[in-house]
Amino acid sequence: MRIYTGKGDGGFSKMFGKMNQPIRKDDPRFEAVGTLDELIAVIGLSLSHARRMGDEDIIETLTVIRDDLFNITSAVVSIICDMKMPSDIDESLPEQMEKRIDAITASLPELKGFVFPGGNELSSRLHLARTVARRAERAVISVLNPSVDNPPTAAAAVVLKYLNRLSDLLFVLARQADEHLGQLEDAP
Numbered sequence: 509m510r511i512y513t514g515k516g517d518g519g520f521s522k523m524f525g526k527m528n529q530p531i532r533k534d535d536p537r538f539e540a541v542g543t544l545d546e547l548i549a550v551i552g553l554s555l556s557h558a559r560r561m562g563d564e565d566i567i568e569t570l571t572v573i574r575d576d577l578f579n580i581t582s583a584v585v586s587i588i589c590d591m592k593m594p595s596d597i598d599e600s601l602p603e604q605m606e607k608r609i610d611a612i613t614a615s616l617p618e619l620k621g622f623v624f625p626g627g628n629e630l631s632s633r634l635h636l637a638r639t640v641a642r643r644a645e646r647a648v649i650s651v652l653n654p655s656v657d658n659p660p661t662a663a664a665a666v667v668l669k670y671l672n673r674l675s676d677l678l679f680v681l682a683r684q685a686d687e688h689l690g691q692l693e694d695a696p
Contacts, residue, residue, distance in 0.1 A: 537588045540647040544581040547640045548574060554633040561630060563688055566681055569608060573674065576601060583667055588651055599662070602669040605677050612680040616687055623679075627686035634682035638675045645671040 520530040521538070531537070555570040583597050625635035648671060654660040660668060 536647070536651045540588070540644070540651040541581060541585055543640070543644040543647045544577065544584060547637065547644045548577045548581070550633070550637040550640050551577065554630065554637050557630045557633055558685075561689075563630070563685065566630070566685060566688070569677070569681060573677070576670070577674075580667055580670055583663055584648055584651075587661070587664055587667070597663050597666045599666050601666060602673050605670070605673040609673070609677050609680050612677075612684050616680070616683050619683075623683065625682070627682075628689050630689075631682040631685040634678050634685060638678035638682065641671065641675040641678055645675065 517533075519533050521533055522530055551570055551574045555567065555574060558566040558570055579597065586592065625632045645668070648667060652660060652664050652668070654664065654668065659665075
C-alpha cells in the first residue's frame with residue numbers, strides 16, 4: 509500500500525468525521541494534532557535513550573506517557589471533528605500523574621532554583637519533551653477554545669488537565685535522570 513498519491517495536496521488536507529472537507533494544513537486543528545504527534549515522537553526519542561541506559565523507572569513512566577498520549581490525541585481528534593469518542597478517557601489520568609510527580613519529587617534533592625537543561629543527554633531530551641508538551645497544551649487550548657461562557661466538556665477537561673500535568677511530570681523525570689546518573693543539575 510502506498511502512503512502517497514503522487515498528486516500533491518496544494519497545502520490542504522482532510523480531517524475525519526464532520527470535517528471531511530479540505531482545510532488548510534496550517535489550520536489550528538492540524539497544529540494541535542500535529543504538535544501532539546510531535547510530542548509522542550519526542551517521548552519516543554527519550555524512551556529509546558532511557559532503554560539504552562537501562563533506567564527501568566523512567567522507561568516505565570515514559571511508556572505509560574506514550575500510550576496515554578496516543579489516547580489523548582485520539583480524544584482531541586474526536587472532539588475537534590465532532591465525532592463519537594472511540595473510548596472513554598480515564599478521568600483519573602491527571603491524578604495518577606500527580607501521584608507519580610509527588611513520588612519522584614520525594615526521592616530528589618530539594619529544588620532550590622531554576623534548572624538548566626544539559627545535565628545529561630536523557631535529562632536534556634526530557635526537557636525538550638517538556639517544552640513540546642507546553643506547546644501542545646497551548647495548541648490544544650487554542651483549538652478547544654475553553655472560556656467561562658464555553659467550559660470544556662468532561663473529556664476536554666481531562667485532556668487539558670493531563671497536558672498541563674505532563675510538563676510537570678517531564679520536568680521531574682529530567683531531574684530524576686540527572687539524579688540516577690549522579691549528575692549535578694545545571695543551575696544559573
